[in-house]
Amino acid sequence: xxxxxxxxxxxxxxxxxxxxxxxxxxxxxxxxxxxxxxxxxxxxxxxxxxxxxxxxxxxxxxxxxxxxxxxxxxxxxxxxxxxxxxxxxxxxxxxxxxxxxxxxxxxxxxxxxxxxxxxxxxxxxxxxxxxxxxxxxxxxxxxxxxxxxxxxxxxxxxxxxxxxxxxxxxxxxxxxxxxxxxxxxxxxxxxxxxxxxxxxxxxxxxxxxxxxxxxxxxxxxxxxxxxxxxxxxxxxxxxxxxxxxx
Amino acid sequence: xxxxxxxxxxxxxxxxxxxxxxxxxxxxxxxxxxxxxxxxxxxxxxxxxxxxxxxxxxxxxxxxxxxxxxxxxxxxxxxxxxxxxxxxxxxxxxxxxxxxxxxxxxxxxxxxxxxxxxxxxxxxxxxxxxxxxxxxxxxxxxxxxxxxxxxxxxxxxxx
Numbered sequence: 001x002x003x004x005x006x007x008x009x010x011x012x013x014x015x016x017x018x019x020x021x022x023x024x025x026x027x028x029x030x031x032x033x034x035x036x037x038x039x040x041x042x043x044x045x046x047x048x049x050x051x052x053x054x055x056x057x058x059x060x061x062x063x064x065x066x067x068x069x070x071x072x073x074x075x076x077x078x079x080x081x082x083x084x085x086x087x088x089x090x091x092x093x094x095x096x097x098x099x100x101x102x103x104x105x106x107x108x109x110x111x112x113x114x115x116x117x118x119x120x121x122x123x124x125x126x127x128x129x130x131x132x133x134x135x136x137x138x139x140x141x142x143x144x145x146x147x148x149x150x151x152x153x154x155x156x157x158x159x160x161x162x163x164x165x166x167x168x169x170x171x172x173x174x175x176x177x178x179x180x181x182x183x184x185x186x187x188x189x190x191x192x193x194x195x196x197x198x199x200x201x202x203x204x205x206x207x208x209x210x211x212x213x214x215x216x217x218x219x220x221x222x223x224x225x226x227x228x229x230x231x232x233x234x235x236x237x238x239x240x241x242x243x244x245x246x
Numbered sequence: 247x248x249x250x251x252x253x254x255x256x257x258x259x260x261x262x263x264x265x266x267x268x269x270x271x272x273x274x275x276x277x278x279x280x281x282x283x284x285x286x287x288x289x290x291x292x293x294x295x296x297x298x299x300x301x302x303x304x305x306x307x308x309x310x311x312x313x314x315x316x317x318x319x320x321x322x323x324x325x326x327x328x329x330x331x332x333x334x335x336x337x338x339x340x341x342x343x344x345x346x347x348x349x350x351x352x353x354x355x356x357x358x359x360x361x362x363x364x365x366x367x368x369x370x371x372x373x374x375x376x377x378x379x380x381x382x383x384x385x386x387x388x389x390x391x392x393x394x395x396x397x398x399x400x401x402x403x404x405x
Contacts, residue, residue, distance in 0.1 A: 010380075013387040017361065019368050045390040048343055048397070049362050055344040056363040059259065063252035067273050170367070 007031060012042050016195050022145060022173045025193050029147040029219065109169045110214060110223050113176070113190045114207035116167075117225050120186035125162040125178055138164050145173045146191060148220060152243040153177050159187055159236055179226075187226030187233070189240055194221040202241060204234050213237035217245070247276060250293050253364070257297050260359045261304050263348065274307075275300040294366070297374045301356075346393045354389035357382055 007028060014020045015028045031038045130138070135154045142164055143150045154161040159179035167174040174192040181187050200216040211233040212225040222244070224237040247254075254275060259268035278299050279286070286295055347355050360371040361382070372379045 009387040009391060010383045013390055014368075014383055016390070017368070017386065044394055045387065047362075047390050047393045048339070051340040051343045052347060052358075053363055055340040056256065056359065058340075059256045059344075060252040063255035064269055066248050066251040066276070 007038060007041075009041065009045060012038075012045050016042070016045060018170045018172055018193070018195055021171055022168070025172055026145065026147055029193065032219075109172075109174065109192050109194075109221065110190075110207065110212075112169060113174070113188070113223055114210065114212065114225055116176075117186070117188050117210060118208040120178075120188070120226070122180065122184045122186060125180050125186055126184070128162045128178075130163060135161065135164070139177075142166060142175045146175055146193070146220070148191065148244065150175070150177070150191075150244070153189060153240060156236070156239060158182065158232070158239075181227055181229070181232055183227075183229075185227035185229075187224065187236065189236075190223045190225070191244075192221050193219060195219075202234075202237055204230055204237070206230075215241060247279065247292070247296070250296060251276070253293060254296050254300060257356075257359065257364075258300055258304070260348075260355055261300065261352065263352075271300055271304055274303050278303060291370075293364075294370055294374055297360070298376070301374060301376070343393070343397065346396045347389075349396075350389050350392060354385045354392070357385040358389045358393075361386060 011020070011024060011028065015025060020028065028038070032042065132154070136151070139150045139154060145166060150164070154164075154177075156179065159181060162178045162180060164175060164177040167176055169192055172193045174190060177189040177191075179187045179189070194216060196216060197219045198216065199218070200214075202213055202215040204211070204213045206212060207225060209228075210225050211228055211230040212223060213233050213236075214221065214223045215237070216222065222237075222240065224233055224240060227233070251272065255268055255272040258271040258275070259265065262268050262271060275296055279296055282299070286292070347358055350358065356375065357371060360366045360374060361368065366374070368379050368382045372382045375382070
């Protein structure tokens with residue numbers, strides 16, 4: 001809840017929960033850098049979510065078995081109408097097929113990015129040509145949105161920079177910087193704002209069949225993904241990590 | 247529904263603070279779901295629809311009775327964690343966190359469950375609870391502040 005320039009506890013909660021609009025997230029991110037009082041208030045709102053989820057998960061294990069429900073025939077009498085068996089079956093199936101567990105903001109953005117990146121082919125980027133001036137302007141705008149200087153990422157010595165664009169996840173800005181590898185495979189560096197300000201070391205793995213490397217630092221989540229060569233992804237991630245840390 | 251029932255029961259437990267009432271409420275919700283099956287929109291989330299039904303039944307039909315007979319008052323002993331590893335620090339801390347959540351007013355602890363445990367967006371939680379998104383924010387902010395204050399310096403790894 002934004003009331004003018006003052007950052008309320010609701011604003012900070014929205015920020016911690018990854019639900020802040022980009023403008024608010026940016027304002028808080030900036031404020032945190034120069035305002036110890038805001039940092040103190042943010043700390044006063046942090047709670048141990050992992051322990052809470054773990055404790056709550058223990059509770060579901062204590063749930064009783066689902067009681068038997070009346071047949072649709074008996075139920076029809078109760079409700080004074082006819083419940084189509086197909087609808088009931090649809091609901092029961094929906095419980096299995098249609099149900100999905102909503103994601104945790106700090107982790108699931110990578111899964112969405114991976115699914116998006118999996119749609120890229122060489123041709124998606126091979127015909128994209130932008131001037132260094134355009135690239136600088138593009139990255140300048142995106143740096144402002146994220147509150148992070150991205151100026152160096154278009155000059156990678158190995159990957160061929162193609163473009164940068166602003167996407168969004170859970171009302172947070174998500175910047176995707178696209179490259180082609182020396183062998184022509186699409187690779188992306190993606191950066192978004194996350195809840196945790198803790199630094200997580202670089203981790204290399206596989207997502208959606210593509211090599212990936214991710215790390216976090218200072219409230220940002222980073223993901224490098226694309227192609228199948230883990231060596232290229234790891235080395236690229238290390239270069240980006242060094243370039244963006246300064 | 248069998249897949250979702252344990253989470254529905256947990257939601258009912260957080261609403262009512264009482265195991266017996268939670269069982270009654272969860273069962274009543276399943277029955278109501280069958281009666282209103284034609285109102286369920288295929289392709290939408292069944293869990294959110296069930297939670298919304300449970301919320302309405304609780305507020306309109308069961309809450310007053312439960313509170314009147316004392317069943318709606320929180321009994322910490324009844325919702326204690328299963329103590330699988332007695333004495334371990336993590337288990338003790340998780341138990342303490344749960345206790346602080348349960349000590350919140352009903353409106354705040356339900357918002358905390360939906361957003362932080364179930365992972366619902368603010369918009370989804372607002373729809374389940376039939377309240378404005380701004381109210382969800384206020385309840386979460388108040389809940390966070392109280393839990394954080396109670397846990398004090400022990401909240402290692404908090405986010």
